């Protein structure tokens with residue numbers, strides 16, 4: 044990556060794109076933000092964007108699209124079967140992911156459903172570096188279980204370990220031997236491990252996983268939703284690849300997997316998803332499920348316009364100036380927060396900055412959801428919408444007991460090429476204020492708890508009147524400022 048130095052010596056990320064289409068934002072008064080929280084059950088998924096200033100909920104489907112993506116959408120070939128748009132997508136998947144066969148699906152979790160329907164049954168165990176909510180929900184839905192096998196350092200917040208997403212190879216072998224390979228339909232590796240703060244694995248680690256998969260005859264499934272970012276951090280952090288390029292690193296990783304799947308909402312700044320493989324056997328095992336759950340094999344539930352945007356977006360994944368923008372802003376934000384002593388996941392990962400609610404809200408017990416409370420408090424005092432990635436995002440065990448999350452995080456997503464640096468500075472400023480007033484944040488309790496993926500639709504309420512008190516303090520300090 045070429046470096047761009049400022050004469051002043053200031054070290055800030057520089058945008059290598061310009062903005063040509065913009066969307067007006069609204070920062071509504073704090074009184075309205077408080078009302079919106081009550082209306083949405085203190086769950087940031089339940090907020091309406093008319094009340095949100097900076098939407099840092101996710102990068103999923105919210106990355107900025109390029110001029111070339113929009114242009115490609117105009118030449119889409121509408122056809123139920125045999126669309127040329129799909130032919131172009133197949134070629135992009137061969138060129139970027141190195142896989143000959145592509146099964147299209149409407150988004151990442153649809154791929155997880157199909158893979159789970161095909162391979163998971165009661166008694167199955169799927170070892171993985173770490174779960175993602177939807178991947179786990181689909182596996183448990185089919186009667187299977189998951190086991191997470193990260194090294195201990197993955198859970199260290201203030202760390203400098205370059206590859207916290209690495210699979211614990213010794214534990215993986217132990218698990219395979221104990222449960223026996225016949226009960227393990229596949230091993231799942233997730234690029235840029237989402238729920239522990241967007242942390243990558245090394246190519247060497249993936250090779251070691253492949254060695255065990257071969258030794259025991261188990262499929263290796265790679266969740267490629269954030270593979271561009273994982274590859275970018277490999278270029279930065281893994282010696283063997285310091286003079287390599289995005290394309291080589293991505294293909295080195297995908298070559299090691301029997302089956303790759305992805306959410307195109309993330310991978311290619313578009314919509315949709317896919318399952319890709321070079322194995323005819325795997326193709327045959329999964330193929331029939333696509334028309335059943337998604338749509339015909341040349342559109343898989345997507346519009347052809349999305350398919351065109353996806354092809355271009357896949358090629359753009361090879362451009363370091365596209366992929367580095369979000370990690371560059373995240374690094375800036377993480378370093379600025381860290382300088383002020385605010386507990387934040389380090390080293391800076393991808394997807395977003397992750398605040399450690401376990402420390403920031405150490406006074407709130409996990410049974411009152413510190414990360415959910417922090418998300419609500421930050422929205423209240425700033426209009427910034429983050430996402431709880433803690434115990435609310437966990438699912439109850441098979442006996443209905445709470446399973447408290449290993450980490451209580453508030454994720455502030457930085458979608459690709461969406462925000463400006465002054466907006467990121469606003470985030471830093473308001474997080475700082477909230478940190479200084481953190482003792483005023485209180486807990487939450489469920490008033491409505493859905494049985495599956497409860498974090499999406501669940502409703503909560505504050506345990507007392509802490510939001511009103513926090514609002515009063517904000518008004519004392521900021522006066523009439525929004």
Ligand code: F0G
Nearest residue numbers: 101103150151152175177237268306308
């Ligand atoms: N795998 C990973 C690693 C993901 O981050 C996601 C989605 C999925 C699979 C599912 O894909 O949403 O297209 O069905 N992550 C989003 C997020 C929702 O906000 O992190 P999907």
